[in-house]
Amino acid sequence: MDGIASSVPLIARPSFDRACSFVPFEYVQAWEWFLREEQRGGLWDKLPHRTNADSPQYPFRLTIDSELFPVSRDSGIFWPGRGRVKQPREKTFALSVHNSKRGAYPDVPPLYLEDGTWVFKYSSQSTTAEGGRNQNYNQKMINCMECGVPVGVFFATSAGYKVLGLALRAREQLVCAAWPVHKGGPDPRFFPDMSYMKDAPVAAEFSGASASDDEKVRYALCRERIGQQRFRTQLFEAYTGRCAVSGCNVDEALEAAHIENYSGPKSQVVSNGILLRRDLHSLFDAHLISFKLIRGDYQLCGSYLLQHTDYAAFAGSVLREPDEHHLCPNARFLEAHRAEFDFSESRRHAEAIAPY
Structure with missing residues (x-):
């Protein structure tokens, strides 16, 4: 040693x-x-x-x-x-x-x-x-x-x-x-294939660490993930090229969103993804929107921070799922995302963050 x-x-x-x-x-x-x-x-x-x-x-x-x-x-x-x-x-x-x-x-x-x-x-x-x-x-x-x-x-x-x-x-x-x-x-x-991490400034990932602009840029570039293109292609096919919430069909505006955060090649499966418009993807990753099972459908729930924005109109929107059952979002992953959304929402309330 x-x-x-x-x-x-x-x-x-x-x-x-x-x-x-x-x-x-x-x-x-x-x-x-x-x-x-x-x-x-x-x-x-x-x-x-x-x-x-x-x-x-x-x-x-x-x-x-x-x-x-x-x-x-x-x-x-x-x-x-x-x-x-x-x-x-x-x-x-x-x-x-x-x-x-x-x-x-x-x-x-x-x-x-x-x-x-x-x-x-x-x-x-x-x-x-x-x-x-x-x-x-x-x-x-x-x-x-x-x-x-x-x-x-x-x-x-x-x-x-x-x-x-x-x-x-x-x-x-x-x-x-x-x-x-x-x-x-x-x-x-x-x-687990860890080789993709070799060039990443991993210390900059943590909230308490400082990072220069150059490190942040290098880190962003290093987030090109193993299997990402295949994952995106599979989601496009599963969702027939349309956002699962908005219905947007502009390829350049759509992104493959992970439900459970990326943690290696095993997470690059269609059941761990949703095809979302880029802005909705960002809100989903930030736990400003999530999905709740209501009468058999997953419906969008949004943070109170969005109540005065255009995104409030998406509240209650039904998550459109693929026709093939094995391609549908993993229910446990959606439940875990919702739990993190609820936690984030309670923290936002506790910190009295004002709506947008």
Whole structure:
């Protein structure tokens, strides 16, 4: 581990076994713990570091050489610290992530896909989190992404914390997707191709980081995505070249909108897309519009910020879906987008943002 280069090349097929070869011993033990807890399937009343001796989960905490080893902290992104684990300063990895119960971040439930994999979205650490202390959590997650190092995932439910297992981080801007990884190699159902990220200034993605105009331009250019043209062509065919909301049929004005944020080639499927007019696409990505299931149809709902604009006329518009059922938008993805819309809308109300 001490000899790891400060800039490890991104890899095409990250795996559990490969990651074990260059992380500290304690990380491997912690990963084994996450895999065991995933199989056990029990719920934790509290995160392991806050579990009391009278809790039924107490015996299941991780110990290394008879010493308790933490796999969680109150912060949404956790690493054990150099007092417990020896890691080079230039490549320190996050160990686990969990969603927030306090509503400070736009967290939504994991999405379970048809092939048995799942997507867990979590927010980048705010610069004001943890009492203003700068633990550089976001960079530790970037290091995991660059080196193909998995993180353990907890998901908070109303009944307690569920251990989802291990995941590989995929690149997103503010909210990040993580796909599952299993012991012995990559999940055979999904090989994440990370090569498209090699030239991107990933540190500029996070809300707390500054970026020059030149970096922003380079980043925008790097967002040319694998499979994007094929994805767009398939959506044009599925929606017969018309916007699913406005009916616009001007090719140059139409864009392929992802329902779930892009997280690698696997997200480039028609059921994760809607053909939208460019301005509606922008509003959809900004969670200023979404869709709600009403009497069997998905109808457009718009933010109160749009109530005095021309876009108010689209409220209640029925989302036109493809004729072929397997090409229709994934209902779980639409529900997750609506949950993020609701969260964004509540934040806008709380901040008393005036309508346009």
